[in-house]
Amino acid sequence: MARSCSIDDCPYPHEAKGFCNKHYRRWKVHGDPLIVGKRGGGGNVRLGFREPMDDWDKKRVTCLLEQGLSYRAIQRSTGICYMTVMRFKKKLRNGLA
Ligand SMILES: [Zn+2]
Numbered sequence: 892m893a894r895s896c897s898i899d900d901c902p903y904p905h906e907a908k909g910f911c912n913k914h915y916r917r918w919k920v921h922g923d924p925l926i927v928g929k930r931g932g933g934g935n936v937r938l939g940f941r942e943p944m945d946d947w948d949k950k951r952v953t954c955l956l957e958q959g960l961s962y963r964a965i966q967r968s969t970g971i972c973y974m975t976v977m978r979f980k981k982k983l984r985n986g987l988a
């Protein structure tokens with residue numbers, strides 16, 4: 892039986908402690924899986940937040956970009972700043988990612 896992440900709206904598969912890979916790592920590092928993109932207050936992720944994207948992020952962002960999601964939508968679903976996503980897309984286009 893596939894479990895999924897216990898975070899609301901998180902579609903990713905369970906990895907450990909009830910969280911997906913990403914949330915589990917946040918929980919381990921920050922003690923709070925929602926340290927980025929706390930819900931409420933309009934639900935916006937803190938702007939200007941930069942997180943270096945690892946392979947996991949790149950895979951997800953690439954996939955979401957392929958689905959035609961906007962930078963903002965990707966920011967909402969991954970917690971990665973839309974600026975970072977934008978830069979990443981530019982790199983992708985230039986074959987550097
Ligand atoms: Zn999750």
